[in-house]
Amino acid sequence: MAKLVASEPRLRDRVYIPKVYRELSSRRVMTAEWIEGVKLWDKDGIIRPWQGGWRQGSPGCHGTPLDPPIGDSSRPPYATATATATSRAKYENLKPNRDWKGKNGRGGLGLSLKEVMETMVDLFSAQMFLWGWLHCDPHPGNVLVRRRPSGKAELVLIDHGLYIHMEPKFRHEYARFWKALLTFDNVTLHNIVRGWGVENIDIFASATLLQPYRGGDLSTSRGLGGLSKKEKAQRHYQMQQAMRQAARDILGDETKWPRELIFIGRNFRIVQANNQFLGSPVNRIKITGIWASRALMESPDLTFTDKLRNTGQHIVFKLVLLGSDIWFYVSKIRQFLGWGRGMEDDLEAQMQNMAKEMGVELNRNIFEG
Secondary structure: HHHHHHHOOOOOOEEEEOEEHHHHHOOOOOOOOOOOEEEEHHHHHOOOOOOOOOOOOOOOOHOOOOOOOOOOOOOOOOOOOOOOHHHHHHHHHHHOOOOOOOOOOOOOOOOOOHHHHHHHHHHHHHHHHOEEEEEEEOOOEEEEEOOOOOOOOEHHHHHHHHEEEEEEEHHHHHHHHHHHHHHHHHHHHHHHHHHHHOHHHHHHHHHHHHOOOOOOHHHHHHHOOOOOOOOOHOOOHHHHHHHHHHHHHHHHOOOOOOHHHHHHHHHHHOOOOOOOHHOOOOOHHHHHHHHHHHHHHOOOOOOOOHHHHHHHHHHHHHHHHHHHHHHHHHHHHHOOOOOOHHHHHHHHHHHHHHHHHHOOOOOOOHHHO
8 A cells, every 4th residue: 555655646745654564574473663643633733823833744754763762771671450559650752752742741833633534535545546546444543643743644554353345346336336326327337337227316326425315217206205194004014114125225236236336335434533523624425536536537547538538527527526526514613604514414414304304314323433
């Protein structure tokens, strides 16, 4: 992954993958460098003013060696459960220098949450659409944030134990799927998902976007809306049956179902939860869509004519996504006025309402990654 990141100019200065000490590793144990950084969900630690000096980065930034711990020959090799407060204080010497927090320890990295989340979505989109190697466990404990000397953010991705490999054919199909999803190209959507054994495009598209998909034939919604309102018990039963049928239709032919979609969905859901926790600072769906279109445009197998055509289509696609920006900024204005909590919370509410229409009550915990 470190080599892939280093090969991508749009990410190489924004993302860092820890160095692995192979001479100290085995099949069961991996030894990597210590990463000094701020946790992804530590909002105060990210946005508070920087007190580390002009043109200075945070310790360890982009592989800069950390200062060694302060020596103390009287210190035992490790702490014990019965260690006194005095002896425990000695072990603070093992921590890297954190003078950048200031004398009162209240300083931060002086970064914007938007830049941090934008880097995260860019990274996983590149993994998905360009490289075909996707980290499937991007929970906040596996992402650390540092400050570069330029004052920009650096994201450190750790714990590389859960990856999937997306074959070139599937990766190309998935990029086309995402582009069609955002342009309501239902013909392309049907052709792709039918090849994956999916029958109900509305439900599958909604599960992918993590928001109700309104571009399909809406057969499920229309079917539910046409049920009788007079006989509530019967209607509830019919709704449950319709929902079960819709769920079965997603896996219309299990033999064709790409197992990668399960882990891709996991990645999307955790990234959405991270964006939601930080207040929805970025339009996650738009960024993902642009990377999908960009991957199709930059495919190395294209002829010159195909590259030219795909470049034109990419420009048009970015113009189409301006509509997504309008919706995003309306959500931001509502959030600023105290009428909402951000785009991701709005999407969550829409998904819950759609599920309720289908006779299902979603527990809010399902949206917490």
